[in-house]
Amino acid sequence: MxxxxxxxxxxxxxxxxxxxxxxxxxxxxxxxxxxxxAHLRAAGVPVRVFGEVMGSWRHAMxxxxxxxxxxxxxxxxxxxxxxRLADFCRETGExxxxxxxxxxxxxxxxxxxxxxxxxxxxxxxxxxxxxxQDGAGFCVRLEGxxxxxxxxxxxxxxxxxxxxxxxxxxxxxxxxxGLKAALSxxxxxxxxxxxAGRRVAVVGGGQSALESAALLHEAGADVEVLxxxxxxxxxxxxxxxxxxxxxxxxxxxxxxTGWILAAVCRAPGTVRPLPAAARMQLFRRALGPSGGWWLxxxxxxxxxxxxxxRVEQARLAGDEVxxxxxxxxxxxxxxxxxxxxxxxxxxxxxxxxxxxxxxxxQAVARVPGVQAPRLSGAFESSxxxxxxxxxxxxxxxxxxxxxxxxxxxxxRRITERLVRQDLRR
Numbered sequence: 001m002x003x004x005x006x007x008x009x010x011x012x013x014x015x016x017x018x019x020x021x022x023x024x025x026x027x028x029x030x031x032x033x034x035x036x037x038a039h040l041r042a043a044g045v046p047v048r049v050f051g052e053v054m055g056s057w058r059h060a061m062x063x064x065x066x067x068x069x070x071x072x073x074x075x076x077x078x079x080x081x082x083x084r085l086a087d088f089c090r091e092t093g094e095x096x097x098x099x100x101x102x103x104x105x106x107x108x109x110x111x112x113x114x115x116x117x118x119x120x121x122x123x124x125x126x127x128x129x130x131x132x133q134d135g136a137g138f139c140v141r142l143e144g145x146x147x148x149x150x151x152x153x154x155x156x157x158x159x160x161x162x163x164x165x166x167x168x169x170x171x172x173x174x175x176x177x178g179l180k181a182a183l184s185x186x187x188x189x190x191x192x193x194x195x196a197g198r199r200v201a202v203v204g205g206g207q208s209a210l211e212s213a214a215l216l217h218e219a220g221a222d223v224e225v226l227x228x229x230x231x232x233x234x235x236x237x238x239x240x241x242x243x244x245x246x247x248x249x250x251x252x253x254x255x256x257t258g259w260i261l262a263a264v265c266r267a268p269g270t271v272r273p274l275p276a277a278a279r280m281q282l283f284r285r286a287l288g289p290s291g292g293w294w295l296x297x298x299x300x301x302x303x304x305x306x307x308x309x310r311v312e313q314a315r316l317a318g319d320e321v322x323x324x325x326x327x328x329x330x331x332x333x334x335x336x337x338x339x340x341x342x343x344x345x346x347x348x349x350x351x352x353x354x355x356x357x358x359x360x361x362q363a364v365a366r367v368p369g370v371q372a373p374r375l376s377g378a379f380e381s382s383x384x385x386x387x388x389x390x391x392x393x394x395x396x397x398x399x400x401x402x403x404x405x406x407x408x409x410x411x412r413r414i415t416e417r418l419v420r421q422d423l424r425r
Contacts, residue, residue, distance in 0.1 A: 012323030033156035073254030206289030
């Protein structure tokens with residue numbers, strides 16, 4: 001067990017000293033992990049980064065997908081000028097991206113790898129198997145039993161372990177959801193062409209559901225989309241030049257237009273002091289499920305979309321799936337398919353992070369109403385030295401932290417805090 005190994009190490013190396021000079025461990029090598037690591041290294045803070053560079057974007061996004069965000073909202077945060085997506089495109093000869101250019105996921109992955117080489121350096125692929133509190137810091141164990149003593153850990157794991165599947169669908173996959181089961185989550189797919197010629201029900205009404213449905217249809221699958229809402233929402237085509245009256249009434253932000261979005265993007269630090277109920281309302285309602293404007297022509301009138309419909313019962317019947325549907329929408333009361341693809345989002349839950357030992361998870365205070373960590377203004381949890389960023393920080397700092405646009409705010413806040421703690425060599 002980890003406790004016994006830690007005790008053995010202390011016995012071999014003498015009294016535990018508190019790890020004030022140890023490296024910061026960053027868990028995750030996506031946009032947030034890379035941005036935090038870049039700022040820490042530029043500030044002279046020793047850091048070790050663990051994960052696969054842009055791993056979630058490589059393995060949880062189907063081939064052919066595009067980012068929903070615009071280029072202006074898709075920059076990783078570099079500590080010096082020159083690290084924006086536009087800089088990458090210019091330097092590498094990639095086609096220029098405008099507000100009217102959907103960004104291919106493959107381009108974003110290449111950008112992340114370029115950013116890593118330029119600002120981050122070494123990213124270690126060793127898997128973290130456990131992290132426990134150890135004296136004034138932490139003991140981080142890697143596969144192969146290597147251990148790292150550190151004063152601070154930054155969790156930037158993204159959404160990989162947080163995929164949510166409604167209970168009503170779980171009976172379709174007794175051995176667990178996956179590519180070979182009758183049920184899977186969109187985060188499990190890189191190639192949807194495997195369903196060519198098969199009947200697939202896509203459950204969900206957001207970008208992931210709608211784009212997956214388009215890709216399935218284009219690959220030759222027989223697709224139906226089931227949406228609980230009464231209608232599908234689509235983003236508006238960006239206007240490169242807007243009249244000043246429109247700009248005043250609906251100011252622009254990385255997440256869209258409107259005063260609320262503009263406020264939470266320009267000053268995300270002001271969200272945290274709000275009452276918990278107000279923060280949760282903002283988190284849940286500021287940006288509801290919708291599809292990108294550029295996707296609409298590939299779905300509307302092309303793929304059957306059943307709105308105001310929900311799955312009331314799901315069961316296996318041999319090699320088929322039988323879905324009983326309810327809701328106010330017209331149409332079939334039952335749908336028979338070969339596979340159900342759940343585009344049902346993610347659940348922000350600290351308990352879903354397998355590398356955190358139970359005592360650490362239990363010590364992390366949560367935001368009322370969700371299982372996300374309650375954070376300080378510097379992204380530090382109630383466990384001293386344990387930081388969370390990315391989507392897990394969104395219930396504290398607002399919706400911008402659900403998107404790449406929040407990387408600069410998070411990276412600067414965390415770096416400033418750790419520099420003040422004098423963790424530099």
